[in-house]
Amino acid sequence: MPQIxxxxxxxxxxxxxxxxxxxxxxxxxxxxxxxPALLLRQLGLEREAVEAVFxxxxxxxxxxxxxxxxxxxxxPPGTPGPHRVLLRIKKQEVPTS
Amino acid sequence: MAEKIYRVNMTTLTVSxxxxxxxxxxLGGRALTSTIVAQEVKPDCHPLGQYNKLVFAPGMLTGTxxxxxxxxxxxxxxxxxxxxxxxxxxxxxxxxxxxLNVKAIIIEGLPQKDCFYSLHVDTxxxxxxxxxELVGKGNYEVITAVRKRRGDKVGVLSIGPAGEMKMALANIxxxxxxxxxxxxxxxxxxxxxxxKKIKYISIDDAGAPGVAIAEPEKFKEASRVFAKCLxxxxxxxQGLKTYGTDILVNILHEAGGLPTQNFRTGRFDGHDxxxxxxxxxxxxxxxxxxxxxxxAGCIIQCxxxxxxxxxxxxxxxxxxxxxxGFGADCCIDDLDSIAEADxxxxxxxxxxxxxxxxxxxxxxxxxxxxxxxxxxxxxxSEIGKGSHLGRLLGAGAAAVGKAYGLTRVPxxxxxxxxxxxxxxxxxxxxxxxxxxxxxxxxxxYSTATNILKVGGFVDPLxxxxxxxxxxxxQIATALIxxxxxxxFVAFAVLDKPEAFNAIVDMVNAKYGSSITGxxxxxxxxxxxxxxxxxxxxxxxTSVHDRLPEFFADEQCxxxxxxxxxxxxxxxSFWDF
Numbered sequence: 001m002p003q004i005x006x007x008x009x010x011x012x013x014x015x016x017x018x019x020x021x022x023x024x025x026x027x028x029x030x031x032x033x034x035x036p037a038l039l040l041r042q043l044g045l046e047r048e049a050v051e052a053v054f055x056x057x058x059x060x061x062x063x064x065x066x067x068x069x070x071x072x073x074x075x076p077p078g079t080p081g082p083h084r085v086l087l088r089i090k091k092q093e094v095p096t097s
Numbered sequence: 098m099a100e101k102i103y104r105v106n107m108t109t110l111t112v113s114x115x116x117x118x119x120x121x122x123x124l125g126g127r128a129l130t131s132t133i134v135a136q137e138v139k140p141d142c143h144p145l146g147q148y149n150k151l152v153f154a155p156g157m158l159t160g161t162x163x164x165x166x167x168x169x170x171x172x173x174x175x176x177x178x179x180x181x182x183x184x185x186x187x188x189x190x191x192x193x194x195x196x197l198n199v200k201a202i203i204i205e206g207l208p209q210k211d212c213f214y215s216l217h218v219d220t221x222x223x224x225x226x227x228x229x230e231l232v233g234k235g236n237y238e239v240i241t242a243v244r245k246r247r248g249d250k251v252g253v254l255s256i257g258p259a260g261e262m263k264m265a266l267a268n269i270x271x272x273x274x275x276x277x278x279x280x281x282x283x284x285x286x287x288x289x290x291x292x293k294k295i296k297y298i299s300i301d302d303a304g305a306p307g308v309a310i311a312e313p314e315k316f317k318e319a320s321r322v323f324a325k326c327l328x329x330x331x332x333x334x335q336g337l338k339t340y341g342t343d344i345l346v347n348i349l350h351e352a353g354g355l356p357t358q359n360f361r362t363g364r365f366d367g368h369d370x371x372x373x374x375x376x377x378x379x380x381x382x383x384x385x386x387x388x389x390x391x392x393a394g395c396i397i398q399c400x401x402x403x404x405x406x407x408x409x410x411x412x413x414x415x416x417x418x419x420x421x422g423f424g425a426d427c428c429i430d431d432l433d434s435i436a437e438a439d440x441x442x443x444x445x446x447x448x449x450x451x452x453x454x455x456x457x458x459x460x461x462x463x464x465x466x467x468x469x470x471x472x473x474x475x476x477x478s479e480i481g482k483g484s485h486l487g488r489l490l491g492a493g494a495a496a497v498g499k500a501y502g503l504t505r506v507p508x509x510x511x512x513x514x515x516x517x518x519x520x521x522x523x524x525x526x527x528x529x530x531x532x533x534x535x536x537x538x539x540x541x542y543s544t545a546t547n548i549l550k551v552g553g554f555v556d557p558l559x560x561x562x563x564x565x566x567x568x569x570x571q572i573a574t575a576l577i578x579x580x581x582x583x584x585f586v587a588f589a590v591l592d593k594p595e596a597f598n599a600i601v602d603m604v605n606a607k608y609g610s611s612i613t614g615x616x617x618x619x620x621x622x623x624x625x626x627x628x629x630x631x632x633x634x635x636x637x638t639s640v641h642d643r644l645p646e647f648f649a650d651e652q653c654x655x656x657x658x659x660x661x662x663x664x665x666x667x668x669s670f671w672d673f
Contacts, residue, residue: 007347009348009351009374010336010339010344010347010373010374011335013374024369054351057351057352057656058558059352073351075348075351076331077331077336078332078336078337078339079336080332080337080344080345080588081345081585081587081588082524082541082570082591083345083348083349083517083522085555085566085570085591086524086525086557086566087348087352087557088556090591
């Protein structure tokens with residue numbers, strides 16, 4: 001089964017740590033075909049509790065299938081500054097021309 | 098009582114109160130300081146000479162009941178960059194000035210006598226007095242002494258020893274409601290105040306007439322809508338209140354954009370030890386305050402009170418950029434050492450970002466090794482003492498790099514690049530390059546939904562859309578900097594169009610005007626053009642809108658991207 005590097009940030013830490021989940025770059029074994037959306041359900045997190053998922057350092061899709069060696073981080077709402085746009089956490093539309 | 102412009106002539110030691118010119122009547126904050134500097138300061142003057150001016154102006158909404166509107170703009174020609182400069186800070190001073198109907202204070206000339214002075218502002222105007230007792234003292238002592246002299250509620254603007262020594266990284270400190278400090282940090286305006294020989298300015302608004310509102314009921318309603326937007330938003334309502342801006346350490350680490358070891362990589366092994374999550378837990382454990390406002394009326398409360406291991410106050414306003422700079426960039430994974438540095442910098446009166454980048458460059462030079470927390474504190478002490486090494490460090494990162502023959506010197510227009518690697522967060526790289534004030538993340542910090550919602554999406558690792566994004570952020574920021582609003586209101590403005598509309602409504606209700614959101618955007622554009630015009634007359638060209646070449650030559654792990662914008666692409670920023 002794939003092993004990923006798992007992180008959860010800020011407000012997500014307390015509920016996960018209460019379940020014994022290590023939230024800082026921990027090794028996590030997941031089932032074949034696991035996606036961030038499925039993992040949220042497995043961890044008992046509401047979809048609204050997570051604003052963005054970072055997969056291998058990039059804001060990604062909740063339905064992406066995770067592979068062995070992937071890095072996953074869960075970000076709750078609360079990222080300050082224009083960084084939500086600059087890092088594509090909020091998929092805000094911006095000019096292209 | 099009509100608003101007044103106060104002109105303080107330090108050559109003749111006289112003060113005059115002038116009526117506000119019609120062209121300045123609707124301006125405030127950055128719009129006003131930059132307009133005055135552009136009109137009255139010789140662009141090619143020496144920043145520390147007699148022709149430069151130091152201008153303070155409260156924002157358009159400052160002194161009103163509008164939430165988070167207590168910011169003060171300080172302007173002049175920057176001693177660090179040689180460009181125009183506007184620096185924006187919280188604290189009590191701005192609201193006191195606004196309530197006294199002080200539209201702006203323009204400090205000009207140089208004293209003929211070699212001594213320091215203080216200014217006192219109250220309902221009778223401004224008085225100048227010679228100051229001896231507090232010369233050479235740190236900001237904490239100055240603020241405590243001025244409170245004793247003038248009362249507990251007095252607003253204070255002061256410089257520390259670094260400002261007195263006219264160091265290019267000196268800041269101007271502003272007393273907050275609890276007697277601690279905020280800072281006009283970047284650009285060396287503390288050196289400009291030091292050149293005018295002003296140790297501190299005290300502001301007593303007892304008996305002040307208050308801010309006139311043309312349409313009070315409309316203002317009240319718009320103000321209520323605006324406050325609700327801030328309180329209902331997850332960033333302004335909860336995130337910043339809990340973790341402060343330091344929440345960004347783990348986010349930027351994850352995104353591979355946390356500059357580490359003088360911008361060698363985008364991730365720092367010690368990230369979690371200096372993260373907002375760790376800071377929050379440490380503050381709670383030691384009986385500090387995770388939430389704290391920098392001025393009355395702040396409902397975002399992103400500041401905090403950080404205590405040492407014994408539970409004794411150590412610092413406040415402990416920001417992400419400071420923690421990044423001494424943490425990841427200097428490879429120091431000890432939050433207590435960085436908090437101690439923050440306290441020391443507040444007292445000495447130096448900009449925490451420029452100081453951090455300078456220490457990182459000093460590490461690059463081999464003065465001390467990367468990761469040396471004690472060595473870092475010693476270097477900061479040298480700045481306060483004004484030793485020969487301290488004087489060199491006090492001249493900023495670019496000067497240290499030049500003195501040691503380095504090429505890995507992360508500066509633009511002589512100002513240190515802050516906490517976001519431009520190879521991994523390319524939009525902010527455009528802001529560093531094109532900002533009228535040198536590398537400055539806050540130059541592109543705000544958002545205005547009405548100009549943002551067109552076209553496609555940006556990928557932080559790719560060039561497409563980044564120039565336009567940076568342009569829109571910088572235009573909106575210039576506008577917000579003029580209102581007196583904290584830039585953090587932008588988080589709510591990004592998600593809630595009614596928040597932006599409420600800002601426009603409040604401005605209209607205050608002035609009895611009928612401007613639109615587009616007019617506001619037009620003001621933002623005109624401020625940027627005005628500032629660029631000053632810089633052009635001071636000798637700056639598009640050649641200065643460039644990042645150091647190592648960003649193009651070296652990949653930044655983990656994404657292994659480089660800075661790959663062409664000169665033409667960068668220069669297209671100004672096509673508006």
